[in-house]
Amino acid sequence: MHSSSTSGSRLSLHSFLNSHTTKAMVLATAFIPFHSINASKTNQYHSVVNSNTLNVVAVSDPSVVFKDGGFQHGFGYDLVSSYAENLNVKLNFKTVSSNEAAMKLVAQGKANFAITTADMNQIETQKLVAFSASCGEMNSLKKSGLNTNINWVFKRADDPLTETASGFVCQSKQNGQIKQLASFYNRNVVKQQDWNTIHRDLSKRMPIYKASLKKSAQKFDLDWHFLAAIGYQESYLKPDSVSPTGVRGIMMLTSSTANAMGVTNRSDPAQSIQGGAKYFDLMMTRYAHIPIQDRYWYALVAYNMGPGATDAVMQRLKAQGKNPNDWIQMYDYLNRHQSSNSRYRQAVQYVTRIRAYLEHIKSSPKLLQI
Incomplete structure (x- = not known):
């Protein structure tokens, strides 16, 4: 004291x-x-x-x-x-x-x-x-x-x-x-020894996709660095990425989501980025009733594990007498139950790592100059 x-x-x-x-x-x-x-x-x-x-x-x-x-x-x-x-x-x-x-x-x-x-x-x-x-x-x-x-x-x-x-x-x-x-807001979400690799990747790949990221961000009133952070979490900003479950491209879209977003070639960087931005914008609209400082995190959770699963957690919070529109309540629920639910564990990691990547970009003069 x-x-x-x-x-x-x-x-x-x-x-x-x-x-x-x-x-x-x-x-x-x-x-x-x-x-x-x-x-x-x-x-x-x-x-x-x-x-x-x-x-x-x-x-x-x-x-x-x-x-x-x-x-x-x-x-x-x-x-x-x-x-x-x-x-x-x-x-x-x-x-x-x-x-x-x-x-x-x-x-x-x-x-x-x-x-x-x-x-x-x-x-x-x-x-x-x-x-x-x-x-x-x-x-x-x-x-x-x-x-x-x-x-x-x-x-x-x-x-x-x-x-x-x-x-x-x-x-x-x-x-x-x-x-x-x-x-x-844990600043140790990413291991210190990993930041050199992350910084090198971002420095190398952000300039390649800058035009597409900025164009899509402008269209949906988003920050292009935010889209870059999502893309890095999804695929390390690699357009040829494919997961074991079949999602692919920079924004790792499923086939059904890609079709719904008008994406005909998920491996095309420009199409993937625009499709991902459009889908994220839909999630932002879905949770428009939530204060803006929290809405981005809800939209990310929904982008990751689906709006249905996100809404189900919100209903559980409401049933417990908690505010389902308060991000800290939402985060606490996902965090406490992640050991028994892999989707929650993945969502927590997803949101916190994107936040960390975004903050790294915003606090790096070199990356901001890209």
Whole structure:
């Protein structure tokens, strides 16, 4: 546990949460409902209430967020998205290049709070307060290769927005959401020794199929790097790939899916990529009721094991009283049952590896220049 000093008469929330664990747990279990607070007695909370918008600024960091075409994802982003949904407000999310820039916007009142990787001395020097974005669930973050120093930074400790946020994060720890979220965003999904080969493959093959990937991505309003990541997971971007079950081509389409998508030659790279993009777009449309940051993962699961099997899992979640449209609930179910169901095991590996490939592309200057 860390200890923190006070800044003037202001108690550091980080010190409060870490030195008063019992009270932090009370906040978590007795989470303050959004409509039960008198908004007029505060500033940032009042701002959120009046604007119906939560303005969050975050440092660009792989453990916080990746910006990919039409959607954003990441451990930090997904957690704050859940908080905004809990408050029933819109999320306005912005990234900046440094912790200092993020904290400056909070200090100036231009952001309700910030997600940073700054240490507590840096934060307290700015006369701000912060708490761990994992409520102490450091082992889960560390095990998943995530930055354990992610924190939420606020202007005041006594602002009800700060209080509800700390309660939400600790509640998320208690109900397992943080552990599940860290598991999904595990940065060790691909073995370190394999990345050299993967990077070499992508560097060599992405340029060959770039035109087809970009054309199909544009047609279906997708990010072409996302399609490249799917193609690499499916076939290593090899158009002559054939599986023992008869699926073939870059996007490894079945004969029936290929026919339905208008593909006459599955081994033709351009046709395969367009057919795969069209089918993925159909899955995105099928799950259009799911928030965009989660919809991509549902569409990938459906692309891999079929929409019927995906819908069956969603029905089981609903029967268990869980939210079938919440990706973390979906992922947790697949993850927990993968040892007894090979389709679930394959789906978990499929989605997490595509996510890892996509993040590698987005964080590699050389690949981004292709």
